Every structure is written in structure tokens, then in C-alpha cells.
Amino acid sequence: xxxxxxxxxxISLGSIYAxxxxxxxxxxxxxxxxxxxxxxxxxxxxYVIFTAMTSMHLNGYLSVLIAILCCTILGIVIEKIAYxxxxxxTSLAVLITAIGVSYFLQNMALLIFGEKPVTFTSVVNIPKxxxxxxxxxxxxxxxASIIIxxxxxxFLSLFINKTKSGRAMLAVSEDKDAARLMGINVxxxxxxxxxxxxxxxxxxxxxLCSTYPVLSNTTGAMPGIKAFxxxxxxxxxxxxxxxxxxxxxxxxxxxxRAYISPQLADAIVFAVLIVVLMVKPTGILGKKVNEKV
Amino acid sequence: MILKRFxxxxxxxxxxxxxxxxxxxxxxxxxxxxxxxxxxxxxxxIPFCVYSIAAASxxxxxGVLGELSLGQAGFMCIGAYSSAIFxxxxxxxxTSAWVRxxxxxxxxxxxxxxxxxxxxxxxxxxxxxxxxxxxxxFGEIIKNVFAALYVGYDSSGLHFSLTSQGDLGLxxxxxxxxxxxxxxxxxxxxSTFEIGFIVLMLSLIIxxxxxxxxxxxxxxxxxxxxxxxxxxxxNITKYKLITFGLTAFLGGVAGSLFSHNLASxxxxxxxxxxxxxxxxxxxxxxxxxxxxxxxxxxxxxxLPEVLRSINNxxxxxxxxxxxxxMIFTSNAKxxxxxxxxxxxxxxxxxxxxxxxxxxx
Amino acid sequence: MALLExxxxxxxFGGLRAVDDFSLTIEKGxxxxxxxPNGAGKTTIFNLLTGVYKxxxxxxxxxxxxxxxxxxxxxxxxxxxxxxxNIRLFSNLSVLDNVKAGLSNHYAYSTAAGIFRLPKYFRKxxxxxxxxxxxxxxxxxxxxxxxxxxxxxxxxxRKLEIARALATDPKLLLLDEPAAxxxxxxxxxxMNTILTVRDDFKVTVLLIEHDMFLVSGICEKLSVxxxxxxxxxxxxxxxxxxxxxxxxYLGE
Numbered sequence: 001x002x003x004x005x006x007x008x009x010x011i012s013l014g015s016i017y018a019x020x021x022x023x024x025x026x027x028x029x030x031x032x033x034x035x036x037x038x039x040x041x042x043x044x045x046x047y048v049i050f051t052a053m054t055s056m057h058l059n060g061y062l063s064v065l066i067a068i069l070c071c072t073i074l075g076i077v078i079e080k081i082a083y084x085x086x087x088x089x090t091s092l093a094v095l096i097t098a099i100g101v102s103y104f105l106q107n108m109a110l111l112i113f114g115e116k117p118v119t120f121t122s123v124v125n126i127p128k129x130x131x132x133x134x135x136x137x138x139x140x141x142x143x144a145s146i147i148i149x150x151x152x153x154x155f156l157s158l159f160i161n162k163t164k165s166g167r168a169m170l171a172v173s174e175d176k177d178a179a180r181l182m183g184i185n186v187x188x189x190x191x192x193x194x195x196x197x198x199x200x201x202x203x204x205x206x207x208l209c210s211t212y213p214v215l216s217n218t219t220g221a222m223p224g225i226k227a228f229x230x231x232x233x234x235x236x237x238x239x240x241x242x243x244x245x246x247x248x249x250x251x252x253x254x255x256x257r258a259y260i261s262p263q264l265a266d267a268i269v270f271a272v273l274i275v276v277l278m279v280k281p282t283g284i285l286g287k288k289v290n291e292k293v
Numbered sequence: 294m295i296l297k298r299f300x301x302x303x304x305x306x307x308x309x310x311x312x313x314x315x316x317x318x319x320x321x322x323x324x325x326x327x328x329x330x331x332x333x334x335x336x337x338x339i340p341f342c343v344y345s346i347a348a349a350s351x352x353x354x355x356g357v358l359g360e361l362s363l364g365q366a367g368f369m370c371i372g373a374y375s376s377a378i379f380x381x382x383x384x385x386x387x388t389s390a391w392v393r394x395x396x397x398x399x400x401x402x403x404x405x406x407x408x409x410x411x412x413x414x415x416x417x418x419x420x421x422x423x424x425x426x427x428x429x430x431f432g433e434i435i436k437n438v439f440a441a442l443y444v445g446y447d448s449s450g451l452h453f454s455l456t457s458q459g460d461l462g463l464x465x466x467x468x469x470x471x472x473x474x475x476x477x478x479x480x481x482x483x484s485t486f487e488i489g490f491i492v493l494m495l496s497l498i499i500x501x502x503x504x505x506x507x508x509x510x511x512x513x514x515x516x517x518x519x520x521x522x523x524x525x526x527x528n529i530t531k532y533k534l535i536t537f538g539l540t541a542f543l544g545g546v547a548g549s550l551f552s553h554n555l556a557s558x559x560x561x562x563x564x565x566x567x568x569x570x571x572x573x574x575x576x577x578x579x580x581x582x583x584x585x586x587x588x589x590x591x592x593x594x595x596l597p598e599v600l601r602s603i604n605n606x607x608x609x610x611x612x613x614x615x616x617x618x619m620i621f622t623s624n625a626k627x628x629x630x631x632x633x634x635x636x637x638x639x640x641x642x643x644x645x646x647x648x649x650x651x652x653x
Numbered sequence: 654m655a656l657l658e659x660x661x662x663x664x665x666f667g668g669l670r671a672v673d674d675f676s677l678t679i680e681k682g683x684x685x686x687x688x689x690p691n692g693a694g695k696t697t698i699f700n701l702l703t704g705v706y707k708x709x710x711x712x713x714x715x716x717x718x719x720x721x722x723x724x725x726x727x728x729x730x731x732x733x734x735x736x737x738x739n740i741r742l743f744s745n746l747s748v749l750d751n752v753k754a755g756l757s758n759h760y761a762y763s764t765a766a767g768i769f770r771l772p773k774y775f776r777k778x779x780x781x782x783x784x785x786x787x788x789x790x791x792x793x794x795x796x797x798x799x800x801x802x803x804x805x806x807x808x809x810x811r812k813l814e815i816a817r818a819l820a821t822d823p824k825l826l827l828l829d830e831p832a833a834x835x836x837x838x839x840x841x842x843x844m845n846t847i848l849t850v851r852d853d854f855k856v857t858v859l860l861i862e863h864d865m866f867l868v869s870g871i872c873e874k875l876s877v878x879x880x881x882x883x884x885x886x887x888x889x890x891x892x893x894x895x896x897x898x899x900x901x902y903l904g905e
Contacts, residue, residue, distance in 0.1 A: 034422040082616050089623035091421045095361045096576060099569060100615030107609040221565075225433075228426060261455060263441035263474075270430035277423060278415035302799075499768050506767025506774060507757055507781075514743040514754040521741035524703060525755045525821050526729035535764055 004136055006258045007251065012142035012211065014250020015149035019204040020227030021234065021242035022156060023197030029173045029237035030193045033091070036098035037078060039224015040105035041198050045071045045205030046215045047113060050120055060123030067202040075198025076191055084187070102221070109217035117216035120209040141211040148203065153243045156196075160239065165192060173237065222266070226253070229273040235286025244284055307501035310584040311494065318490050325486075335486075337595060339554045342489030343547045344590040346496045348574035349583050350543030355572070356581030357504055358536045359516035360421050364412075364428030365544050365571045367435040368405040370563035372545025373552035374439055376401030377480040378470050380553065382446065384481050394483040398492065398549040405545025408435075410538045417533040432568055439560035444471040476559035477552070484554040492550060493587075496543050500583055503539060512536050573611045576618050654717055656681045656857050657825055662701060662711035671697045672881045675711070679825070684851055685859045686872030686889065690901060694881040695861045696738055699827050702859075703735050704728040716824060730758065734823035736814040738830050738861075744803035748794055748813055751802050752785040755820025760784070788816045791849050808839045812846065819854055826850070828860040832867050840864060844871050869893060877901065 020042060027035045045067040052063035082101050086094050122141060129138040160166035171179040172189045180186050201220075208223060209215050226249055234245025249269055257265035276283065321338065324330040347365055354362045376397040387393040408431075416427045443454040447467030454460040458472065471477050503509050511532050515522045519529060552558050574593060578585030597607050621627055657679040664672050672694045679685050687695050700706045702713060704725035712721045720731050743751050760781045762773045789795050792812040797805060802813060811831055818826055831847070832840045844867055851858050862868050868875065869889060876886040879901045885892055892898055 028422075034426065082620070085620045085624040085627065088625065089619070090359065092355065092359055092361050092580075093619045093623040095422060095425050096572070097616050097619040099363075099572070100612045100619065103569065103608060103612035104616065107612060111605065111609065225426070225429065229430070232423070232426070261441060264437055264455065267434040267437040270434045273430050274412065274415065274427060277419060277427060281419050281423070502768045502770060503764070506764070507753075507760075507762060507777070508764040508767050510746070510750055510754050511757050513746055514751075517743035517745050518741045520705075521737065521743065521817075522754070523705075523725045524729060524735055524737075524741075525817065526726050526758050527754075528726055 002258075006254050008136070008138055008142060010251030010254035011247060012139075012145045012250070013254055014230075014247035015145040016204055016207045016211065016246075017223065017227045017230045017250050018149045018243045018246025019152055019200055019207065020223060021231040021246045022152065022239065023200045023204075024228050024231040025234075025236055025238065025242045026169075026193050026197050028231065030169050031079075031083070031190050033083065033094045034098060034228070035083075035194075035197070036095070036224075037101035037105060038197065038201060039220040039222075039227070040102050040109075041071050041074060041201040041220065042205040042208060042224060043109060043215070043217060043220035044074060044105060045202035046120065046209040046219055047109060048202070049123060049206055049209065050118060050215055053121060053123075060121075060125065064123055064202070064206045067205065068199045071202035071205075072195045072199040075194040075201075078198075079191060079194040084190075106217045106221065113217065115216075117214045117219075120213040120215045122210040122213060123206050124210050139211075141207070145207045145211065148207065149243065149246070152200065152203070153239060157239050165189070169193060226266075226269055229269060232273060232283055233276050235283030238283070238285040241283055241285035303505045306584070307497070307505070310497060310501070310587070313584070314490075314494065314497070314587070321486070333598060337598060338486040339484050339489045339550060340594055341591045342486070342493045343551045343554075344571065344574060344594050345493055345587040346543055346547040346550070347571045348578065348586040348590040349497060349500055350540045350547070351571050352575045352578070352581065352583055352586045353500060353503070353543075354537055354540040355575050356579075356583075357509065357516065358512050358533060360417075360533070360537075361425040361572075362428040362537070362540065363425050363565070363568045363572070364432040364435075365540075366563040366565070366567035367428070367432030368409060368541040368544030369548035369551060369567070370432075370435050370439060370560060371408055372401030372405045372548030373558060373563070374471065374477060374548075374560075375404040375545075376549035377477050377552040377558065378444065380481050380483065381470055381477070381479050390481065390483045393481070394488060394553065397483070397553065398546055401549030401552075402542040402545040405548065406538045406542035409541025409544075410534055413534045413537040417530055417537065429565065429568070432563070432565060436560050436563055439471070439476075439563075440474045442471050443469070443473050445469045474559065474561070476557055478557035480552055480555070480558065482553060482556070484550050489550055492546060496546060497583065497587070499539070499543070504583070508532065508535060570611075573615060576615055580622075655679060656683075656716055657702075657859070658712075658714040659702070660712050660714075662698070662708050662713065664697065664701060664706055664709050670881055672701065672708075675878070675881070675883055677876055677883075677886075679857060679859060681824075681857055682851070682855075683857050683859075684847070684871055684873050685857070686868045686875040687859060687861050687878060688863070688868060688875060689878035689884070693878040695878055696829060697881075698878070699735060699829055699861065702728075702827060703733055729821055729823075732822075732824035733827065734818035734821045734825075735827035736811070736818055736829055736831065738833065740807075740810050740814055742802040742810055742814060742817070744801070746802055747799050748789065748802055748805065749782070749785055749798040751813055751817050752788050752820050753781050755817040756781050756784055759820075759822055785820065788820055791853065792816050792846060808835055808843075811835070811843070815846075815850065819850065819856070823856060826856045826858050828858065828862075830861055830863065832862060832864045837866070840867055843867070847871060865893075 023038050024035065027033065048067040048070045049063040052058045052066050053060060078101055082097050083094065086097060124141050124144040126140050126144060128140045129143055160169060168184045168189045171182065171184055172186055176186055227246065230245035230249040231242050233248060234241030252272060253265050253269050256268040260268065325335065347369060351362060351365045354360055379400050380393060380397045383393060412427060412431050416424050441455050443458050443461055445452045445461045445463045445467050447464035449464065452461040452463055458469065511527055515527065515529055515532060523529060574590040575586050577593065578589030597604050655678045657677065659675065659677040662672060662675040675698060687698065689695055701708050704723050704727065707722050712719060715731055715733060718731060720728050743754060746754065760777045762777045766773045786795060789798060792815065794809060794813060794816065797809065802810065805813060815828065832843055835843060847858060848871055850856065872889050874887065875889050875892040877884040877892060877898050884897060884901055885895050
């Protein structure tokens, strides 16, 4: 039964990774950049919810909505100020800028909220699920994480394949210049991508902080990096890939923590990344991209 | 003028750096012998050398090869631990620090280089972003593994465990080398400013000579245009690996200096933040500018110590510096604007000079 | 024996047949032109010949050696060098270093010899510099040796790319639109340079070009490509007067 408990915890954590990984995969697929600051947007989302609930005494769900709004705007602003001037720059310059943004967010939060982690009150208030006469209990946060991540994957897939803006995103991800020639507003599409990714980060922040209720300025950093590992594992650029990768990484981490060594759980996750890149660098569902000569 | 006549521009650059550092070294020695150096300043001398080597060698990967490595702390960690283990084990048999320490540094560098090549092989074929994330991951793995590692030795040899001290099964005469998260202690304090300075100079000579050689030229050609480099028959992976390995080697050397400067050392010191700090030195000193890395490492290690009040804002300032530097150096429009204003300014100041030149 | 023998070469990208059933024979010392409308697949053929793409069908032989499916590095070592339609120089290196990079494989010394400044370093670097200067001379780039490649004017950048390709000591030199973006005077100069290069360096030249003045002025033989297939081949004057070719170029 302990194994099933761990498995469920893994799937729950994996669902959260999946939501974060979706943000990575969208931005990487469309803007062709690794947005290091994505994890820190999660942290910002967490603090917005925390502030709304404790200082303004707002209802949890309303707080999440406010956080989604704030993070969406934050994502658009980051893209406009820091990344847009670098559209033609080398990937090295873009990466360093993204690291700068990540550090900026972490240290701003440090100055505003201090070093001491705060205790986060869960925003989830759906009932927990009890199985086998209460031998296995699925916590309400886990239920929420799993349901929400599945819904997001479905809606995001529909959005990208069925709507005009979604197809514009696909076109930009295939070939920016050709998309521009076809009359697609590339800047607007990239903006939209950051908006969606950052909004998702706020959702992930709500789920992550509800499940693990300690919030500090570095809360988002590690989950962010692990979610990127998940995105690479599933095949970067692929939405179902992000889901599969997220679930696998979550399960590997929790099982590694339980059965191998708590100190080495992170190391195991990262070792998975290196193995994946050695064996199948395009990930489970990824496709190879040819370079133009 | 004499320099200008006898040395090629590339060689001139390196000799100015050497001369600058030797002058600084002499000045510091005079300060120490006259007693005008504060204890705080003396305590910073070895960190100056450590961070200068770490930053200058990272600049090889970032500036010369054009790839981002976020694992410099990991290589420093490997160098620090492997050299410290060697010194702890041999400190009773090899009593002279002048013999023991150079061997320890070489061991530290070689182990780091070995790991650099091992993780470089799968990753260097891939897009640049993957190298960044994998080196980051690697740094975290190293930190976590060393923090969970217990090593002891007794008459029957070395014992390893990843769970606890008791698990080692040491004989009663055994001694602990690495005690999990508590790290390693009892490392002889072999790092002195003089040795640190010599190691820094040697590292810089290696770096400059590497850049100003056939290999360096090939590496820069890969950075500038990978497809063209392949078209002239250059084996990209091989040269990326050599560069990456050398960066790791010197990172390990820096780590060795670091560990022999502290009575006890924990793996947690070598976290992601350290890698980023070294990257900040590289970016601020100028990507591809080795001398700049050294200056930035020294200045940015010294400033926070004297200006304690800015310490809270230090990382925030660094983050803004990273963003602004990148936007200013990479955006053609902004760069063009500043170049134009700069030349206009120069035109105002040196009007006579330029008029003469044009008249020639 | 022909220097280059291409038989029934073909490649597909997804469902698109970019090059189909393409054959080409070039004799040693030829100055050969590959022409055709935009999008006909000329650059794709260069990419196939240099190993950037792997052909789905057909064989490529250079000097009797089968080089089909080899990597671009192996193919360069076998003796094919090229320039690019969109200039690809090592922009932050000097003109001299661009050519010296091209000499890397022929004047090799180890990384250790470089780091420790062993005698071999000084000897090879000296030889390399001398050879690089020889290569810069016919292109009138000697005075620019220390200039950064990105600071060269456009026409000289194209010439530098040719010099760099020649540095690898190829048997066959592929030039992808060498006159693109040049004015008529520069083009005339380039034509002379190409002829000199062919004669002085004893290389065979295959070039893609839209400028008919250059093509008819220096190419001895031509192949015309249309929709990825060979339309016709032969002596330049005959090919250019072929009604099929005129139709392909001017439309109906």
C-alpha cells in the first residue's frame, strides 16, 4: 500500500510538473528560447495568492484568478523588456538574459518578502478520495492537480489545433519568417505564448504551494528546472509530451526519494535527463529539426 | 611603443595581462610586509585567485566556444574534493606542501576534466541550450552526491557509502575523509597567496596560449559559423570537447585552491548560485575577454566585502547587470545608437587628430 | 576518368522530391556551370555533394572514390570545398585567421604543442601564415590580412570565402552564386579571379550562378536544372541557345 501511496504522490507531483512543462514547451517551441525565469514566475504566482489571501482576506479561488492575471501580465512584460530586443541575438545572449530575469525575480521577492519562508494555506477545498476502506487516501490537492493538468492539456491542444491564434502559434514554431510572410503577426504570437505560459505558471504555483505549503523566493527554481527536464524527456515542443514527461519525472522523483535515497532524489531526476539526451535527444514524442544551409 | 613593434596584437594582449597581475602581486606583497594590509584583505587574496581562475576558464567555454555552461561550480566541487582527499590521505607521508600541493591541484584538475569530457560527449552534439541545462543538472548532481557521500579509509583501503557513516564498516583505526553533508575536514591549509598567484598565472598562460593557437582558432571558427567550420573539414565535437575539458580542468584547479584554503568544506558551497556568480564575472568582464574576467572577479569579490551595505542588493544588481549587458551588446539597433554617439563624442574631442588623419 | 561522377542522385524532404534522377559528370580542370530558375534545387545539389544532406538515391564519386552518404567533414577531406550563397565567414576572426582556419587540417599540430609553445607550434604557424598569404594574393586581400572579416566590403567577403575554401586544398571547388550582389565591374573582376584560381591552383570549378554575363563569359559547360530535374547539359553556347532552356527561364 505504501507503494501505491508513493505512486499517487508521484502522479500528483508529476501533474504539477506537467503544467509547468507546458509553459516551457510552448515558449521553447515558438520563441525558440529556454525561458529560465519560467520557474520563478511560479514563485511570483505563489506570493500573489499568499498576499491576496492573508493581507486582503480574499477567497482562495479568487486569489488564484488574480495570480493568473498578474503572472500573465508579468510574462508579457518580461518578454517585451528583456527578450524582444534579443530576437536576432545568439542563443547564448538570450540564455544569459533569461538567467538574469530569473535572478531578478528571486531577489525582488527576497527583498519584498524576506528570507524566511512563509506557510501557504491550501486553496483547494474539494473532498479527498478514500479507497479500500480508507487504506489509501488521495489528498484533495492531488485530486485537483491531476484533474486540472488533464483539463489544461485537453484545452491547450484544442486551442492550438482549432483556433486561429493557435494555428498562428504552430506556424511561427515551424518557420518564423514564412509565418511573417503569410501575414501572421509574429510578435503578437510570441507575446501570446508567453502570456499563456505564465498564466499556466500561476496555476502551477497554486497547485505546488497547496501541495507543499512552504513558500520562499527560491520555491520555483528547482521545480522549474525539473519541469524543463520533463519537457525534454517528453519531447520539447510537444504538448502531450510535456504531460507524459511531467508524470514520469514526478513518479521517478517520489519513488527515488522513497526507495533509493532522499538526498539523491534530485540527482536521480537529473541523471534521467542526461540519459535521455544520450539515448534519444528528441525525447519521447519529439521530432528532429533540420537546419537550413 | 616597444611592445607594439615586437609583439602581435594577440600576444600583446596577454603580456599586458601578465604585467598587470605581476605588478598587483608585488604591490600586495609590499602591503603585507609593511603591515598595511588588513586581515579582511589578506583573507580575500586566495578567493581572488580562485574566482579569477574559475571565471577566466569559464570564459573559454562562454566567450571562445560560444556555449553556456552553468556547471562551473560542479567542476570546482570535484576538484576541491578530489584534491582534498589526496592531501588528507598523504599529509603524513608527503610532508612538503611544495610537493604535495601541486600534485593535489593536478589531481583536482584531472578529475574535473574527466567529468567534463564524460558529460560533454553526449551533450555537445546537441543545441546549445541543452548544454546549459545539462551542465546545470550535472552541477546539482555533483553537489547532491557529495553531500550524501561518506568516505573513510583504514588499513584495508578506502570505503565508500551513500547512506551513513556506520555503513562504511571502518576498522577501529580508520579515519573519516568525507562525512556526508558535514563535508571534508582536516585538509592541510596549503593554499597561500604566493601559490595561488603562481597557479593563476599558469592558468592564464594556458588559456592565452590555447586561444592564440591552431586549436583556439578552430574553436572560434566553430563559434562564429558552425556550418562553415564543417565545410572546411573541422571536427566540431572534438574541438568542443577539448575546450569544455580544459574549462573543467581549470575549474577543478580553482576548486583545489579553494579547498586547501578552508579547514572544513561542505558540498553545499558549490551550488547553482556559485556557477551563476562566476558567470556574472564573465559577462561583466566581457564575454571572450580573459583579462576582463580576472578584473571582474577581483573587483566583484572585493566590493561586497567593503560595501557591506549593498550586500542585500548585490544579487539584484547582478541580475539587472546581466540583462542590461546582454541587451546592449546583442541588439544591433541599441549598439549602433551607442556606437554612433560614442564616435560623435570622440569626433568632438579628437577633432584635430581625425582631420590630420583624413588629410594624409 | 572523370573527377566528379554523379549518378541518378535524388532526395526527398517529407513528400517533396527536391532533386530527382540528377546525373552530372565533370572532367578534371573543367569550369562547369549549374544554372536554373529559383527553387530548381541547385543549392540542394551542392548540399548533397558536400554531405550536408544525405541523398535518398544515387551515387557520388570523386576521383573514383565513392563519397555517397559521407559526412561533410569526410567529404571536405576527400577534396570538395565550397562557398555559400549567404556568405558564411568567421566574422570575428581576421581575414588571415579565416584562411588559416581553412589550413588547420593540412598544417596540424597538437593542442598541447600550442599550449606549451613547443617548437612545432612556431614552425607550423609560420608555414601556415606564409601559405595563407599566398592564398590571399590572387584575391587582392593581402593588405586586409589583419582586418576583421565582418568589416570587409561585401565583394571582398565573397572573395575571402573562396580563399578559405581553397585553403583546404580541394580537387573540386563549389561556388554558390559567387557574383550575387556584385556590380558589373566587380563581377568582371571576379570572373578573372575564378579563371586564375582554376589555372594557378589546378582546381576544377563547379558554380551556381544567375548572372548570365558571368556564366556565358567563363563557364565551358553547363547543366540546366528545372524542378529538381536535369533539363539539359552540354557546351555553354549550345545550352544557352536551346529553346527548352529559354522556355524554362522566360516562362511560356
